[in-house]
Amino acid sequence: MRKPSIPKRPSELALFVLARLVVAGAAALILVPLAFMLSASFMPASDIVSIPYRWIPDGLRWKNYLQALAGNDGSWLYARNVLNSLVVAGAVAATTVAISASVGYGFAKFRFRGRNLAFMAVMATMMIPFETVMVPLYLVVVRLGFQDSYLGLILPFMASAFGVFLMRQYLLGFPDDIVDAARIDGCSEWRIFRSVVLPSIGPASATLAVLAFRQQWDNLLWPLLVVQREEMKTIPAYIVKFAAEKSADEGAMMAVAVIASLPVFILFLTLSKYFLGGSAVFAAGKE
Amino acid sequence: MKRASGMEGKRARWGWVFVAPGLLFFSLFSWYPIVNAFVTSFTNRKLISLKAPKFVGLQNYVRVLSSEDFWNSARATAVFAVGAFVPLLLLSLLFAALIVSLRGWKRPAQMALYSPAVLSSVVAALIWLVVFDPRGLANQALNGLFGTPGIDRRWLADATMAQISTIVVYVWKYVGYFTILFVTGMGKIPDAVNEAALIDGAGPFRRFFSITLPLIRPTTVLVSVMILIQCMKTFSTQYLFVQAGAPTGPIEVMTLAIYNTAMRDLAIGRASAMSMLLFAVMLLLSWLQLRASRGGEDAL
Numbered sequence: 178m179r180k181p182s183i184p185k186r187p188s189e190l191a192l193f194v195l196a197r198l199v200v201a202g203a204a205a206l207i208l209v210p211l212a213f214m215l216s217a218s219f220m221p222a223s224d225i226v227s228i229p230y231r232w233i234p235d236g237l238r239w240k241n242y243l244q245a246l247a248g249n250d251g252s253w254l255y256a257r258n259v260l261n262s263l264v265v266a267g268a269v270a271a272t273t274v275a276i277s278a279s280v281g282y283g284f285a286k287f288r289f290r291g292r293n294l295a296f297m298a299v300m301a302t303m304m305i306p307f308e309t310v311m312v313p314l315y316l317v318v319v320r321l322g323f324q325d326s327y328l329g330l331i332l333p334f335m336a337s338a339f340g341v342f343l344m345r346q347y348l349l350g351f352p353d354d355i356v357d358a359a360r361i362d363g364c365s366e367w368r369i370f371r372s373v374v375l376p377s378i379g380p381a382s383a384t385l386a387v388l389a390f391r392q393q394w395d396n397l398l399w400p401l402l403v404v405q406r407e408e409m410k411t412i413p414a415y416i417v418k419f420a421a422e423k424s425a426d427e428g429a430m431m432a433v434a435v436i437a438s439l440p441v442f443i444l445f446l447t448l449s450k451y452f453l454g455g456s457a458v459f460a461a462g463k464e
Numbered sequence: 465m466k467r468a469s470g471m472e473g474k475r476a477r478w479g480w481v482f483v484a485p486g487l488l489f490f491s492l493f494s495w496y497p498i499v500n501a502f503v504t505s506f507t508n509r510k511l512i513s514l515k516a517p518k519f520v521g522l523q524n525y526v527r528v529l530s531s532e533d534f535w536n537s538a539r540a541t542a543v544f545a546v547g548a549f550v551p552l553l554l555l556s557l558l559f560a561a562l563i564v565s566l567r568g569w570k571r572p573a574q575m576a577l578y579s580p581a582v583l584s585s586v587v588a589a590l591i592w593l594v595v596f597d598p599r600g601l602a603n604q605a606l607n608g609l610f611g612t613p614g615i616d617r618r619w620l621a622d623a624t625m626a627q628i629s630t631i632v633v634y635v636w637k638y639v640g641y642f643t644i645l646f647v648t649g650m651g652k653i654p655d656a657v658n659e660a661a662l663i664d665g666a667g668p669f670r671r672f673f674s675i676t677l678p679l680i681r682p683t684t685v686l687v688s689v690m691i692l693i694q695c696m697k698t699f700s701t702q703y704l705f706v707q708a709g710a711p712t713g714p715i716e717v718m719t720l721a722i723y724n725t726a727m728r729d730l731a732i733g734r735a736s737a738m739s740m741l742l743f744a745v746m747l748l749l750s751w752l753q754l755r756a757s758r759g760g761e762d763a764l
Contacts, residue, residue: 192668196562200569203559204576207636211579213601214591226599228614280486287479295487302494306746308697308719309739310497312726313504317497336489366478395584397700398723413586413700420590421707427594434587445582449575452582456641457648460686 214438218242218431225427238428245432249422257408258415259436264327265411266393269334273389274382276336281344282374286356296345303338307398315402329403330411334393340385343458347381348374384455387448394441412437505737511730524737534738536713537721540627544717545695547631552691555639557684560646561672574647577640585637585700592633593708596620620705623714630701630715638694642687649683650676682757689753693746699723718742 212232217225218241219234246256284296314333323329351374359369397413404410410418419425419433445452505524509517528534563573580588595601596619603616619629653676661671677684699719706712706720716724718738726735 188667192565196565200559200562200566200573203555204573207577207580207640209601210591210595210636213595217594225594226597228599228604229608230601230604276485276489279482283479283482283486287475287482289476289479292479292483295483298495299486299490302490304747304750305494305498306693306697306743308699308722309501309743310494312722312732312735312739313497313500314493315726316500316732317492333493335493336486338490338494341486366481370482391582395586395700397584397586397703398719401723402727413584416586416590417704417707420593420704421709427597430590430594434590437587438583441582441584442579445575445579449571453574453578453644456578456581456644460645460648460683460690 214431214434217428218435220428222427225431241426241428241432242436244426244429245436248419249425249429252407254407254410255415255419255433255436258410258412261327261330261409262394262411262437263440265330266390268327268331269393270386270390272331272335273337273340274386277340277344277385278375278378278382279370280336280341281346282348282370284341285345285348285351286353299338299341303342311398311402314399318403324403325406325409327409330400330409333399334389334396337385337389339459340389343381343385344378347378351377380451383448383451384458387444387451388455388459390444391441501736501739504733505740507733509733509736511726511732513730517733520733524734525741528734528737528741533721537716537718540714540716541696541698541718543627544630544634544698544715545692547627548634548695549688549691551631551635552639552642553684553688555635556642556646556687559639559643560650561676563643563647564650565668574640574644577643579640580637581641583637586704588637589633589701589704592629592636593620593704596629620708620710623711626705626710627714629710630698630705633701634695634698638691642691645687645690646680646683649680649687653679685753685756689749692749696742696746 216232216234219237219239220241221238224231224234246253248254280299284292318324318329318332321329321332323332355373356369359373360366364373393411395413396411397417400411400414404414416433416437420430504517506519506521507517508520508523559577563570563577566573583591592602597603598616598618602619603614606617607613607615617625619625657675657679658671661675666674696717697719698717702715702717702720703723705715719742722735722738722742725731725738
């Protein structure tokens with residue numbers, strides 16, 4: 178049944194108009210701080226706190242971006258820290274997908290004793306908040322000697338219980354016949370996983386990769402614990418330090434913010450389906 | 465489907481092979497730490513100390529529960545969680561109901577509302593740090609709105625305002641995220657139900673309160689608990705604001721207090737006791753959610 182394009186009943190018409198107005202207003206209001214970040218990133222500090230605020234910068238002050246990357250002391254630490262964030266978030270996304278796919282496949286397509294118990298044991302870890310285990314985790318990483326290293330930043334996030342759940346659910350719907358056919362053709366189990374299963378879990382992998390990447394891009398608490406050396410810090414830790422410096426220039430701060438947001442926004446605009454859908458799937462996983 | 469038992473055994477072994485890396489990972493990075501945190505919470509362990517930690521019974525818990533700092537941060541967390549929970553839940557419900565009623569422009573609207581959730585928390589806090597500047601946009605907007613001449617509302621200087629500011633940042637960042645969850649929940653309501661009500665002459669408000677709201681009850685329960693649990697884990701905004709000079713007391717939420725106890729005071733035993741208490745509250749919330757959603761299934 179097709180809905181009429183414009184409702185005739187007065188109450189329906191009022192809702193029709195009101196809904197559009199409220200949604201447009203809310204969207205505009207929510208985008209204001211983002212527009213502010215972008216416009217202020219091209220202004221000298223004095224313009225950013227001018228009253229009234231002028232939204233269009235007088236010129237594009239790229240110097241802010243240079244200062245953001247070079248830092249107040251010209252050490253170029255931020256450039257290095259952005260690279261660290263890319264490495265850590267990228268590696269976490271890759272390992273999370275790989276390990277979750279393997280474990281999810283094991284749980285979905287094999288019968289073995291203790292399977293249900295093992296699955297429950299993995300799922301139960303979803304209840305453990307990171308904040309509760311961060312100190313013992315820190316001690317583990319210290320004992321392994323991985324402070325101030327990529328390994329230390331990546332290790333505790335290499336797999337996620339939610340990822341296992343997602344992959345298992347996805348693979349439960351994967352036809353057994355295809356796996357059996359490959360077996361009859363004489364493929365090894367490993368080969369089946371690599372060349373038959375892995376290529377067919379694209380959407381689940383993308384959802385999971387986006388989720389994992391974002392979580393690490395956002396992570397502040399863990400890098401604060403395990404990293405002391407400035408050059409091993411990731412973006413969030415750098416931003417806190419930069420913002421707290423007395424000499425910090427607001428224009429450069431906003432340039433720092435834009436640079437930190439560019440990679441995730443590019444991901445968001447190209448893969449918005451997995452961002453929006455992923456949130457819903459993530460919530461469904463908690464049900 | 466009958467197979468030789470040797471074949472079964474071989475397949476079962478492969479199951480373990482695929483599962484093993486995960487089990488190893490979760491044992492080492494989830495189960496071991498939670499057990500360790502539990503045990504440590506009963507010792508006087510220090511971060512940098514050569515002495516072996518001693519078992520001190522419930523001393524950490526007694527000390528934490530009788531310290532003013534702990535209750536202060538419990539209060540800060542509660543104020544933040546409730547203060548963010550109410551607007552987040554109401555606004556995301558409202559936005560979702562409106563977005564569902566749109567025909568075109570659904571996706572751009574969702575993307576616009578969602579976009580702050582893409583930012584990292586620290587970046588969100590950094591933007592608002594500049595917006596909350598005494599001469600910044602926040603003061604200008606309010607003065608423009610109320611026609612007041614140049615009043616500084618001390619967003620980051622006043623104790624209560626600092627709490628409100630952190631809530632503003634959080635609601636701004638996550639309202640779109642929870643809107644999407646409600647949009648998904650409402651999308652599961654069959655069109656026929658709404659059309660039948662429309663034919664029966666039910667107005668938009670009647671439809672929302674008598675159809676939509678009861679039918680998305682499981683989503684509402686889930687989202688409520690997600691919001692509360694997520695709010696209890698808030699850290700970045702408060703940390704950045706404190707580092708940038710905001711008063712610590714009113715926004716020293718539990719995670720910040722745990723971090724400070726462990727890393728500044730080096731009292732790992734006490735920090736573990738605090739984190740176990742936080743864990744207990746979150747478990748309680750999840751349990752309530754489970755009960756409520758089970759109850760919801762009967763109602764459907």
